[in-house]
Amino acid sequence: MKKLILVASMLIAVYSCKKADAKSENNTEVTASSEAPKTSNKIVTLSGGITEIVSALGHESEIVGTDVTSTYPESLKATAKDLGHVRSMTIEPIMAVNPTLILASDKDINPELLGKIQSSGIQTEIFNQEYSVEGTKKLIEQVAKAIGNTDYQKLNNKIDEDMKQVQPIAKKPKVLFIYARGNNLMVAGKNTPMEKLIGLAGGENAINDFEDFKPLTPEAVVKANPDVLFFFTSGLQGAGGNEGVLKMPGVSQTNAGKNKNIIAMDGGLVSSFGPRLGEAVAGLNKLLIESAK
Incomplete structure (x- = not known):
């Protein structure tokens, strides 16, 4: 009987040690029932x-x-x-x-x-x-x-699965992304998240003679002559919708203005380059295809 009690005590001790060892660095405890490790990080x-x-x-x-x-x-x-x-x-x-x-x-x-x-x-x-x-x-x-x-x-x-939904576009449309917030209007040049997203979606960034973002000017819009104007949804609303955009200086002289090709997507979705990247690319690709019809 004493031997049985001793063996049981030893088994409990071993189990307790293994449970303690399940805690790894950064205070992480791995549990089979949880989808993610529990941590005490802030x-x-x-x-x-x-x-x-x-x-x-x-x-x-x-x-x-x-x-x-x-x-x-x-x-x-x-x-x-x-x-x-x-x-x-x-x-x-x-x-x-x-x-x-x-x-x-x-x-x-x-x-x-x-x-x-x-x-x-x-x-x-x-x-x-x-x-x-x-x-x-x-x-x-x-x-x-x-x-x-x-x-x-x-x-x-x-x-990867979301990227499989992206369809090739025979003639790449020239896309001009306009960041609109209040009276602040900026256009995306080279090496910006928006330029990269447009490329992944099968389009071509309309501006390639400068990097980062620069203020929107009528001359820049006319020179770029985009086929599509691209906004964040909130930015398009703030600019007065499609009608407000078409009244922007220079827009009416572009292919996008003449054909009223104006598209918008959620800003957080298209600019974060996080887990929803494939979803963002596929969504923009679909809009670019539809705008070319």
Whole structure:
């Protein structure tokens, strides 16, 4: 009887040790019943794409602060603090939410903020974001590993599946993306997320003589002579809809203006280059095909 009790005690002790060993670094406990590892991280995400990745991996509840571009999922509005835009953000709002992990893209973040984040003592990961399918898949893998989650391949597989819906376009339409916010009108040049998205969707960026974004001018619109004008949905609404766009100086002289080829998509979807990239590309591809009819 004493031997049986001794054996049972030893088995309980071994089981307890194995359970304790299931906890890995970053306070992660792997459980068979959960979709994502449970962690005690308090995460600040400073990129819409990174925010989407963390959420899609099942860690949305750990996000305590985001940047202004993090508009998806909408449920984050009720649980995570909006810290502003990384171009003008300061360190104080970030420190106020007491994060244990900061995840950011190397794009747009102001150097002063980056320096203060890196000297704060808080665990920080700065990712090089490439605006391509492979770059996005690489980012998903890197973010997943940073938060202690290895179950990221399903997100990359979803991108591949969505990209299969993209249809070839015989004659590439020239697409001009216009960022409209209030009286601020900007057009996308080379090496912007919008240029890359347009290319993936089978179109051609209408402006190739400068990089980044520049203010919209009538001369630039006429010179670019786009076949399609592309807006964020919110931007098109703010510009007065299709009628308002057609009244913009120079637009009526372009192929897009003459044919009233104006399209719009959700800004968070098309600009984040996150897990929904394939969905964004396929959606834009469909709109470009329809506009050519």
